[in-house]
Amino acid sequence: MKKPFVSLEQIQEIKKTYPTPFHIYDEKGIRENARAVNRAFSWNKGFREYFAVKATPTPGILQILKEEGCGADCSSYTELQIAEAVGITGHQIMFSSNVTPAEDFALAAKLGAIINFDDITHIPFFEKIAPIPETVCCRYNPGGVFQVSNEIMDNPGDAKYGMTKEQMKEAFRMLKEKGAKHFGIHSFLASSTSSNVYYPMLSKILFELAVELKNELDIHIAFINLSGGVGIPYHPDEEGCDIMAIGEGVRKVYEEVLSPAGMDDVAIFTEMGRYMLAPYGALVAEAIHEKHIYKEYIGLDACAANLMRPAMYGAYHHITVLGK
Structure with missing residues (x-):
């Protein structure tokens, strides 16, 4: 299991100053x-x-x-x-x-x-x-x-x-x-x-x-x-x-x-x-929409401009839902 280096509480505090999406480093x-x-x-x-x-x-x-x-x-x-x-x-x-x-x-x-x-x-x-x-x-x-x-x-x-x-x-x-x-x-x-x-x-x-x-x-x-x-x-x-x-x-x-x-x-x-x-x-983003059609979709406030590698290389980046 991948353990994030930051907690939900820390992110919520940081978000007050820096709205999502943002990159954060350890x-x-x-x-x-x-x-x-x-x-x-x-x-x-x-x-x-x-x-x-x-x-x-x-x-x-x-x-x-x-x-x-x-x-x-x-x-x-x-x-x-x-x-x-x-x-x-x-x-x-x-x-x-x-x-x-x-x-x-x-x-x-x-x-x-x-x-x-x-x-x-x-x-x-x-x-x-x-x-x-x-x-x-x-x-x-x-x-x-x-x-x-x-x-x-x-x-x-x-x-x-x-x-x-x-x-x-x-x-x-x-x-x-x-x-x-x-x-x-x-x-x-x-x-x-x-x-x-x-x-x-x-x-x-x-x-x-x-x-x-x-x-x-x-x-x-x-x-x-x-x-x-x-x-x-x-x-x-x-x-x-x-x-x-x-x-x-x-x-x-x-x-x-x-x-x-x-x-x-x-x-x-x-x-x-x-x-x-x-x-x-890590790229920190917030879920702002849910869409239920033939598949389930979660819409974020981040996009490919914030993390280009998956689009360019088909790269895998693990997603962690903080607090879950």
């Missing part, structure tokens, strides 16, 4: 969850969670996460502005974008964000806007189908994101010639997984790639960004992921692959959105 839950994520990866001294701003582009939320040590994963001009507004700048911002307008790159460069190049052609495009920074990142797409045991998690080969391995090598060579000194690898292979082995499996792919790139190109791999993909239970009978087990799984692969290669200084980054916030937010 600050205590957000902070405790952020601390659990940091604990799970505390074995890695450079670890940082870059909250996916697109998931909830709300300055108040970003401020809370900033206080808990999180950075901002931005993909657009507006998201960069929101990060800057709450004082998140420099390497606290990871800028990952595709088909990127020049003005977005210009603002990211001005803020000193880590630029994550989605495509090799973005490098000469960026150079016309700003100098190549000393710390850069490129996004990897291994292609094919990504699966855990017999379950297909996603199909990276069909995704528009990232570069092939050969393009990664060429991009890093190009960036090194242009003055880059510290390199990052980023990849996103599956969305909203319910498995504790997704991050460890992705880690193995990226860690092995990191060792190959370091040895072949004689470069310093500074960080590996596992991006998002850790899901949450939407239905009351579903089990959630165990972030401590996930962190431990990544640690084991790190010690198997990176440590023997003398790469103990590689920082681990994550870019979670829904895992960081989805269980700690």
Whole structure:
């Protein structure tokens, strides 16, 4: 059973100031969850969670996460502005974008964000806007189908994101010639997984790639960004992921692959959105009509404009009737 973080009495009191519909967030839950994520990866001294701003582009939320040590994963001009507004700048911002307008790159460069190049052609495009920074990142797409045991998690080969391995090598060579000194690898292979082995499996792919790139190109791999993909239970009978087990799984692969290669200084980054916030937010609406025809209908004072995901993705969002 899903237990709401707010009671009917609390909502009735809040409604006196803020009429429905409104979104409400559980600050205590957000902070405790952020601390659990940091604990799970505390074995890695450079670890940082870059909250996916697109998931909830709300300055108040970003401020809370900033206080808990999180950075901002931005993909657009507006998201960069929101990060800057709450004082998140420099390497606290990871800028990952595709088909990127020049003005977005210009603002990211001005803020000193880590630029994550989605495509090799973005490098000469960026150079016309700003100098190549000393710390850069490129996004990897291994292609094919990504699966855990017999379950297909996603199909990276069909995704528009990232570069092939050969393009990664060429991009890093190009960036090194242009003055880059510290390199990052980023990849996103599956969305909203319910498995504790997704991050460890992705880690193995990226860690092995990191060792190959370091040895072949004689470069310093500074960080590996596992991006998002850790899901949450939407239905009351579903089990959630165990972030401590996930962190431990990544640690084991790190010690198997990176440590023997003398790469103990590689920082681990994550870019979670829904895992960081989805269980700690709710849309509060009031039932204002009942209609009895061939089906039973309850009419709310909220609509798709207040919660777009079910209309766009056929997503399930659990409804709780407070006080019932």
